[in-house]
Amino acid sequence: MREKLEMLKKRAQEELTGCSSLEVLNDFRVKYMGKKGELTQILRGMGQLSSEERPIIGQLANEIRDSLEASLSKVLQNVKIKEIEQRLSHESIDVTMPGVAPNLGRRHPLELVLNRIEEIFVGMGYTIEEGPEIELDYYNFEALNIPKDHPARDMQDSFYITKDVLLRTQTSPVQARTMEKMRPNLPIKIIVPGKVYRRDDDATHSPMFHQVEGLVIDENIRFSDLKGTLLSFAQQMFGSERNIRLRPSFFPFTEPSAEVDVSCGVCGGAGCRTCKHTGWLEILGSGIVHPRVLEMGGYDPEKVSGFAFGMGVERITMLKYDLDDMRLLFENDIRFLHQF
Amino acid sequence: MLVSWKWLKELVELDKSPDEIAQLLTMSGIEVESIKSLKRGIEGISVALVQVVKKHPQADRLQVCQVVTGGDRVVTVVSGATNLEVGQKVPLAQVGAVLANGMKIEKTDFRGIESEGMLCSVEELGLDADKFSSEERDGIYILPVEFEVGQDIVSLLGLDDFILELGLTPNRADCLGMVNVAREVAALTGGNLKLPVVDDVEQNGECADMTSIEIQEPSLCKRYVAKVIKDVKVAPSPFWLRHRLMSVGVRPINNIVDVTNYVMFEMGQPLHAFDYDLLAENRIVVRRGTSGEELVTLDGQKRSLNPDMLIIADAKKSVAIAGVMGGLETEVTQKTKTILLEAAFFNGPSVRRTSQALGLRSEASQRFEKEVDLEKVSQAAHRAVQLMAQIGAGTPITGNVDCFPNPEKRESIVLRLSRINQILGTDLTPIIVEDILELLQIKVVNKEANTWTVATPSHRRDLLGEIDLIEEVARLYGYDKIPTTLPQGATTQGKRTWEQKVRSEAASLLSMQGLYQVITFSFINPRHFDWLMLPEEHPLRDAVAVSNPLSEEQGVMRTTVLPGLLEVVRKNSNKRNKDLAIYELGKVYFKEGFLDKTTLPKEKYILTAAAAGFSEKNWAYPAIEYNYYYLKGVLEQLLSRLGIRLDEVAFLACKDMQFLHPGRSAKIMIRDQEAGWIGEIHPLVLENYEIEQKTTIFTLDLELLTKEANERIAYQSIPRYPAVTRDLAVIVPENTEVVDVTKLIQEKGQPWLKQISLFDQYKGKQIEKGFKSLAFSLSWQAEDRTLTDEEVNLLHKEILVVLALKVGAKLRV
Numbered sequence A: 001m002r003e004k005l006e007m008l009k010k011r012a013q014e015e016l017t018g019c020s021s022l023e024v025l026n027d028f029r030v031k032y033m034g035k036k037g038e039l040t041q042i043l044r045g046m047g048q049l050s051s052e053e054r055p056i057i058g059q060l061a062n063e064i065r066d067s068l069e070a071s072l073s074k075v076l077q078n079v080k081i082k083e084i085e086q087r088l089s090h091e092s093i094d095v096t097m098p099g100v101a102p103n104l105g106r107r108h109p110l111e112l113v114l115n116r117i118e119e120i121f122v123g124m125g126y127t128i129e130e131g132p133e134i135e136l137d138y139y140n141f142e143a144l145n146i147p148k149d150h151p152a153r154d155m156q157d158s159f160y161i162t163k164d165v166l167l168r169t170q171t172s173p174v175q176a177r178t179m180e181k182m183r184p185n186l187p188i189k190i191i192v193p194g195k196v197y198r199r200d201d202d203a204t205h206s207p208m209f210h211q212v213e214g215l216v217i218d219e220n221i222r223f224s225d226l227k228g229t230l231l232s233f234a235q236q237m238f239g240s241e242r243n244i245r246l247r248p249s250f251f252p253f254t255e256p257s258a259e260v261d262v263s264c265g266v267c268g269g270a271g272c273r274t275c276k277h278t279g280w281l282e283i284l285g286s287g288i289v290h291p292r293v294l295e296m297g298g299y300d301p302e303k304v305s306g307f308a309f310g311m312g313v314e315r316i317t318m319l320k321y322d323l324d325d326m327r328l329l330f331e332n333d334i335r336f337l338h339q340f
Numbered sequence B: 001m002l003v004s005w006k007w008l009k010e011l012v013e014l015d016k017s018p019d020e021i022a023q024l025l026t027m028s029g030i031e032v033e034s035i036k037s038l039k040r041g042i043e044g045i046s047v048a049l050v051q052v053v054k055k056h057p058q059a060d061r062l063q064v065c066q067v068v069t070g071g072d073r074v075v076t077v078v079s080g081a082t083n084l085e086v087g088q089k090v091p092l093a094q095v096g097a098v099l100a101n102g103m104k105i106e107k108t109d110f111r112g113i114e115s116e117g118m119l120c121s122v123e124e125l126g127l128d129a130d131k132f133s134s135e136e137r138d139g140i141y142i143l144p145v146e147f148e149v150g151q152d153i154v155s156l157l158g159l160d161d162f163i164l165e166l167g168l169t170p171n172r173a174d175c176l177g178m179v180n181v182a183r184e185v186a187a188l189t190g191g192n193l194k195l196p197v198v199d200d201v202e203q204n205g206e207c208a209d210m211t212s213i214e215i216q217e218p219s220l221c222k223r224y225v226a227k228v229i230k231d232v233k234v235a236p237s238p239f240w241l242r243h244r245l246m247s248v249g250v251r252p253i254n255n256i257v258d259v260t261n262y263v264m265f266e267m268g269q270p271l272h273a274f275d276y277d278l279l280a281e282n283r284i285v286v287r288r289g290t291s292g293e294e295l296v297t298l299d300g301q302k303r304s305l306n307p308d309m310l311i312i313a314d315a316k317k318s319v320a321i322a323g324v325m326g327g328l329e330t331e332v333t334q335k336t337k338t339i340l341l342e343a344a345f346f347n348g349p350s351v352r353r354t355s356q357a358l359g360l361r362s363e364a365s366q367r368f369e370k371e372v373d374l375e376k377v378s379q380a381a382h383r384a385v386q387l388m389a390q391i392g393a394g395t396p397i398t399g400n401v402d403c404f405p406n407p408e409k410r411e412s413i414v415l416r417l418s419r420i421n422q423i424l425g426t427d428l429t430p431i432i433v434e435d436i437l438e439l440l441q442i443k444v445v446n447k448e449a450n451t452w453t454v455a456t457p458s459h460r461r462d463l464l465g466e467i468d469l470i471e472e473v474a475r476l477y478g479y480d481k482i483p484t485t486l487p488q489g490a491t492t493q494g495k496r497t498w499e500q501k502v503r504s505e506a507a508s509l510l511s512m513q514g515l516y517q518v519i520t521f522s523f524i525n526p527r528h529f530d531w532l533m534l535p536e537e538h539p540l541r542d543a544v545a546v547s548n549p550l551s552e553e554q555g556v557m558r559t560t561v562l563p564g565l566l567e568v569v570r571k572n573s574n575k576r577n578k579d580l581a582i583y584e585l586g587k588v589y590f591k592e593g594f595l596d597k598t599t600l601p602k603e604k605y606i607l608t609a610a611a612a613g614f615s616e617k618n619w620a621y622p623a624i625e626y627n628y629y630y631l632k633g634v635l636e637q638l639l640s641r642l643g644i645r646l647d648e649v650a651f652l653a654c655k656d657m658q659f660l661h662p663g664r665s666a667k668i669m670i671r672d673q674e675a676g677w678i679g680e681i682h683p684l685v686l687e688n689y690e691i692e693q694k695t696t697i698f699t700l701d702l703e704l705l706t707k708e709a710n711e712r713i714a715y716q717s718i719p720r721y722p723a724v725t726r727d728l729a730v731i732v733p734e735n736t737e738v739v740d741v742t743k744l745i746q747e748k749g750q751p752w753l754k755q756i757s758l759f760d761q762y763k764g765k766q767i768e769k770g771f772k773s774l775a776f777s778l779s780w781q782a783e784d785r786t787l788t789d790e791e792v793n794l795l796h797k798e799i800l801v802v803l804a805l806k807v808g809a810k811l812r813v
């Protein structure tokens, strides 16, 4: 019996060294250690042994089994690694082939800029107001201190629907509408994004374009507050290293009025082609709300004051993305839109 | 307004460069748009005296001249000009000199005679040839005899000058006169003014015997001053005057007209000279035009007049359109012996309307429109007469006729220091404010406890109230010196409305799904309604028309975004951008109830998407066709992500949308409300738009979407027991709508059917004609246990029975 076992062990060990695939190893396990395997058979035959021999042979058989198991798992491990290595070597791919991703669309660049402007002012506590694009002459002009025949009407050639109704030439009429709606409550702190229309069509003018108007009315609003607000906006919009400057200007509905320039981002203010060698880029118009506009809106200019500003979204978009022709924004060429 | 730097320097002491002054002006609200040097690169050209002019022995067309230049040097020059005479002074470019076109002069041999230089024409000197008569243009430019030989030409011609172009805001029309620009510069620099001295104006005098003024419309003509000049000798103006005018872009005409133009630029007051003898009864009547009346204006055009226009007339006929243009008949000509000079104040809006109606805008009308200095009208007339006498153009008659029916008393203005500081956020002292007022020639009439009562100068007609003065103080103090602060009031909560959020979210959801956002014009060509094959009376034809569009292309406000998107599809296809999935989120406009001042047209936001072609190809997956089902999927995803339950959304096949394929269009219903439509564009419409690809579009009413969208997400517990998924393939009659089959399965499957999806649809050989096969994947699940195969088999059997009964379905085997 013992000899039989020793023989078996020797034979099995030899056989094992020749195994090189998982399949063969599996056969090996079945052959020796399976239900009907040789070693199992021998162990089953132990009943015929004497009671002295049984524990000795039993122990020997167990030792052989353990040792075979150990060798088997060792070989198994090696074979497994070899097989995986082999499989992996067949599975290599061209890692330089392009990735496959779902198609993403784009927001229109004007919308991206509009959203950014809105976010900045919402963050500063403003709400977003809207108003009709087909507007009464009264709100577009008269309520903003621009009576009929005012020379300032020269600056904006308008599209009329009837004598009293036109396509708004600015988002400013919403100033007047908001005051009417809100009076006598304070504060008013709004921005008004939207489409506006003027009879102009060339590389720097489009008959339809977008503006964002801002209006703040409260007790004790000062010109200095306008400066601070616009500086904060410009730095959030264009970068914290930017500066602004205000130049006196004229708008019928604000006084004092100011054009606002932001320092040129291309040259940092030293002067370059983008800023026409001035170091500055014009971005918006602004000013202290004219007392007559407050009066017409139902507020007492001795008790409250306010500031207003208005910016052209196309202008800012063109500055931000370095565009040279406004018409690109309305041609909707996919190759253009794809870039944003 | 073009400002000559040299001229400015005559009016105000300047110790700064043009660039520095430009910067100061720009930062105080008078924007300097450009600075140009008049010296166009010419160098080394000087005055020479023509001593000898002879024909070239070898060439008929050439002259050989000997000219004397600086240091009595005699130079031989060969010239092709025909206007050379001995004794003339001419511009000589000697060897080494440079012409305006950059040409450098060298010794040149002209058929055996060596030319040591060149005599110059106006063009070669860099002068604006358009401003000269044709004889002057064609020959050598003949200089005044009083010029000294050898002097450099640059300063003599006024080319050592810079022209500053001012971009004036409407409130600063005063700066359309050089004297007021000088005042502004003086205020900014503190430099002394050197304004022209105008003798005191003698009222009436002899002049009153020669003419009279009658103003019939004092509201349109506040003041009219007439002066008379006799012994007029109409001739070219002196050299300096001609060049001064040319430097600011004005073409010299003759001494009389040139003086009126000069004074207009100097004082900002336009003037007009009439031939006195051609005025009936030698008098002036200011009245409205009458209908049927006609006037031939200076430009030779016959103009029809009407009662909206203010007219200058004599005793019998109209002789000028007030402030806009004079009449041809009473124009100053070589024959004129006596002139009547007009200086007036016309109502700005009236001049503006008239000049617009006639399409005539001039330097004069531009000034009248913005209104001139009412108190200096007479002074301007006097200044012109003085200049005319000075240059020998005529002899002034003493006195004037000054018709000024209602002299305006300028109101004084109260200015409070506290108000200044409150509005500006500054801490200015009274002294700073008073200094600024003085610089601006604003007179303090009274001062009490830091409150001033002031009188403004007559040329600043824009200063009407306290706020105007506060702006002046801020401007002169410097905006850059005002502190930078933030509003002090209570903090406010910034936010977007729900509608604004839904709009923004909807756009993001579409872009995330691969669509590009476009923006098209709000106005469209009304012919689009025909191209869309809309019948008369169709509600989309109810468009608001623009009364003065730039073109018919932009004739009406859109009632649908369809035309805009179809054009985007066409334009992109033409550029071979073939894969198109786009959307626009914007307003449409309906006349609906728009009648008068009280009701405006209806405006509402809609969302419209269009798709045509295929998604971009890639190596891993096949391209997706952008068809009805693609866009419907996008739409469903959008609705679902906006919180709208898809089982509450229905697509009802419809055939009544004229611009859609009748078999491939549906109304979109959300909880039984019409929310929009989706469909393939009708092939005939595509033909109208010259689009070759099939194009599918949907449109959604954003008002309804806002109402139905929902931010709330109610969490549902994840089932503990696994689902059993089983396929069900049935054969149904071909015209059966999938939605009906789905509904029947869902009803029967309650409460364990958790999900149903169609994964295959098949028509063809293997199926009996008139039938189609539908394959669904059903997912079964119970809350409290794992369903057994037997239970699910039973459910499928029951479903089949119902389907057989209701839609004639058979199990596909």
Ligand SMILES: [Zn+2]
Pocket (backbone or CB within 6 Å): A264, A265, A266, A267, A268, A269, A270, A271, A272, A273, A274, A275, A276, A277, A279, A280
């Ligand atoms: Zn720059």
